[in-house]
Amino acid sequence: MSDSSEYDIAVIGAGISGIATAKCLLDDNFRIVVYEKTDHIGGLWQFTEDGYGVMRFTHINVSKQNYCFSDFPFPDNTPDYPSHVQMAEYIKSYAEHFDVIKHIKFNTKVEKIEKVPSGWKISTVKVDKKGNHLSGCKKSFAKFVAIATGHHALPNMPHFDGQETFRGRILHSVDYKDAITNGLVGKKVVVVGIGNSAVDVAVNVTELGGEKPISISTRSGAWIVPNYIQGYPTDHYACRLFFWLPWSVANFIFELIVQSVYGSPWHWNLNPKMRALQTQPTVSPTLVHHIQRRNIEIKPNISALQGNNVIFTDGSEIVADAVVCCTGYHIDLPFLDTNIKDLILDESSNKIKLFKNVFSPEIGASLAFIGFIQPASGGLLSVSETQARWFSELCKGTVKLPTAERMQQEFRQDQERSEGIFYASARHTIQQDPIVYNDEIAALFGAKPQLWKHPSIAWNLIVGTCGAAQYRLQGPHKWDRAKEIVHSVPITPLMHYGTMLIIVLLVIFTFFLFLKIWF
Ligand SMILES: Cc1cc2nc3c(=O)[nH]c(=O)nc-3n(C[C@H](O)[C@H](O)[C@H](O)COP(=O)(O)OP(=O)(O)OC[C@H]3O[C@@H](n4cnc5c(N)ncnc54)[C@H](O)[C@@H]3O)c2cc1C
Ligand SMILES: NC(=O)c1ccc[n+]([C@@H]2O[C@H](COP(=O)([O-])OP(=O)(O)OC[C@H]3O[C@@H](n4cnc5c(N)ncnc54)[C@H](OP(=O)(O)O)[C@@H]3O)[C@@H](O)[C@H]2O)c1
Numbered sequence: 001m002s003d004s005s006e007y008d009i010a011v012i013g014a015g016i017s018g019i020a021t022a023k024c025l026l027d028d029n030f031r032i033v034v035y036e037k038t039d040h041i042g043g044l045w046q047f048t049e050d051g052y053g054v055m056r057f058t059h060i061n062v063s064k065q066n067y068c069f070s071d072f073p074f075p076d077n078t079p080d081y082p083s084h085v086q087m088a089e090y091i092k093s094y095a096e097h098f099d100v101i102k103h104i105k106f107n108t109k110v111e112k113i114e115k116v117p118s119g120w121k122i123s124t125v126k127v128d129k130k131g132n133h134l135s136g137c138k139k140s141f142a143k144f145v146a147i148a149t150g151h152h153a154l155p156n157m158p159h160f161d162g163q164e165t166f167r168g169r170i171l172h173s174v175d176y177k178d179a180i181t182n183g184l185v186g187k188k189v190v191v192v193g194i195g196n197s198a199v200d201v202a203v204n205v206t207e208l209g210g211e212k213p214i215s216i217s218t219r220s221g222a223w224i225v226p227n228y229i230q231g232y233p234t235d236h237y238a239c240r241l242f243f244w245l246p247w248s249v250a251n252f253i254f255e256l257i258v259q260s261v262y263g264s265p266w267h268w269n270l271n272p273k274m275r276a277l278q279t280q281p282t283v284s285p286t287l288v289h290h291i292q293r294r295n296i297e298i299k300p301n302i303s304a305l306q307g308n309n310v311i312f313t314d315g316s317e318i319v320a321d322a323v324v325c326c327t328g329y330h331i332d333l334p335f336l337d338t339n340i341k342d343l344i345l346d347e348s349s350n351k352i353k354l355f356k357n358v359f360s361p362e363i364g365a366s367l368a369f370i371g372f373i374q375p376a377s378g379g380l381l382s383v384s385e386t387q388a389r390w391f392s393e394l395c396k397g398t399v400k401l402p403t404a405e406r407m408q409q410e411f412r413q414d415q416e417r418s419e420g421i422f423y424a425s426a427r428h429t430i431q432q433d434p435i436v437y438n439d440e441i442a443a444l445f446g447a448k449p450q451l452w453k454h455p456s457i458a459w460n461l462i463v464g465t466c467g468a469a470q471y472r473l474q475g476p477h478k479w480d481r482a483k484e485i486v487h488s489v490p491i492t493p494l495m496h497y498g499t500m501l502i503i504v505l506l507v508i509f510t511f512f513l514f515l516k517i518w519f
Helices: 016-027 084-097 196-207 240-244 247-262 287-292 338-344 380-396 404-421 434-443 455-463 468-472 482-488 493-518
Strands: 002-012 032-035 108-116 119-126 138-147 169-172 189-192 214-217 296-299 302-306 309-312 317-319 322-325 367-369
Touching: 002 016, 016 032, 016 084, 016 138, 016 380, 032 108, 138 380, 189 196, 196 214, 196 287, 196 296, 214 309, 240 247, 240 434, 240 455, 240 493, 287 296, 367 380, 380 434, 380 468, 455 482, 455 493, 468 482
Parallel strands: 002 032, 002 138, 138 367, 169 322, 189 214, 189 322, 214 296
Antiparallel strands: 108 119, 119 138, 302 309, 309 317
16 A cells, blocks of 8 residues: 655654754755654653663753754753753753654554565555554655664663573673663672663663672773763763874773773773773763772673672682673664665675775665764764754755765775774664764765854864864854854863963973084
């Protein structure tokens, strides 16, 4: 059956990536539809008792200035790190403000998209909360499709030797809500992994009455990054100057700063196998506090499960009631035909083969992947939005993609660069530094802030993090409040005075060098 609907552009998913995409496309007056399989917007920021997404206590781990839409700042009284409730309200108010909601078809799951000569045929079904089909398949057509279905829904579940014999429970963090809901109060828990989910789960179990110490088992270790450094949100230190530094110097500085707050990670048995900037930051204000109180202990990888016991690779073992696998997620694109999926995703390695993580060189601009990035130093939100604006310009035809050969060549270069920087792990295959990435993508359609065009805030653009609004200073749909918002994002004293000191020292050095040469 066909609903005879034809659109310029179909967006799949109404999380932050899909909502940002829809808004940017509406700015350009496209006829759009957004398909969302649940009954709500916000994707994983909308807490549900039975779905994937945030835990009952999740706060964003990037500051509100960097994790926001570029032309819609959070209300002034929002804390630096909003809760998931504040996040969900904020996304809703954005969607209402820009009139996105009326374009969303809720409870509508995209089952399949197929390439047809002048665009894409989209097959959808109506579903209930549990995903049961409520209708037959409907078909619609769009010239362009944006896939914004997220990459944190399909759990990566490890298999442990002897796990069939284990008498405790094994669960994944995707099903974790809090220690009470999950029945872990008074229980001995082993948490696997040391990403943000692992640390959140371990701290929550310990604070809600799990049997102490809670064990975190990690095979790669971690640098634990504080929420604040010298009173400023840690991501406020991410600025252009920092990324202009040679990589080893930037790493050295970041490690020094982190250690000035928490001391050496080896002292806490965190034993990172990588440099601090080689991995996704695990941000926690309380993990080290709980380690020093012996509420949480760090263990090596699990070698086997046996009966009631969890056995670690150092030979130690503990009796445990539950193993919570906070082992991340797989990228999942079930609605793509195999021939298209093979062009885009290597499921075995969790790698995508997309030009700038957005377009397949073989397919071109008609199919965009929005939000398929793991941000290293700031949030995904501004990244998805920059990708969406680029996509909209491509749909309008104001900019063009390079040839397929050129895209493939750049893709290979980007891949090599990324593999040279980030620690080899399935969680880092789509890792990017948001400022570096956003600058690169925004430059493709004229929205990269050019210092000489904004002299009054040039210093902020060099040593400040500036927030998402910096990408509305110029280019299509620039925003007249952008400069004021950028100006309001604080510059950290370390970057401000540190940079001034270096400049003064360089001037003095040059002066004496000049004197020596001439006299
Ligand atoms: C617990 C948790 C906390 C996080 N916290 C942060 C953070 O603090 N900072 C940060 O930068 N990142 C964080 N992330 C990463 C997070 O993935 C992104 O920041 C972001 O919210 C993802 O948004 P998205 O719109 O791309 O995907 P999602 O929020 O997953 O939204 C995808 C939407 O697509 C819909 N959908 C999927 N398939 C279909 C289909 N076939 N048909 C129709 N609709 C479909 C889904 O129902 C969903 O609404 C967190 C991730 C998790 C798991
Ligand atoms: N706002 C918040 O507070 C918050 C909370 C939770 C999650 N998040 C976000 O959600 C996303 C997912 O985070 P996540 O922590 O769920 O996943 P993740 O970042 O992918 O981390 C997975 C962890 O599990 C380990 N791991 C994976 N497979 C393993 C295996 N087979 N055996 C042992 N260890 C294994 C990884 O170690 P290796 O490095 O060795 O692979 C890593 O430590 C991230 O973007 C994160 O920032 C945010």
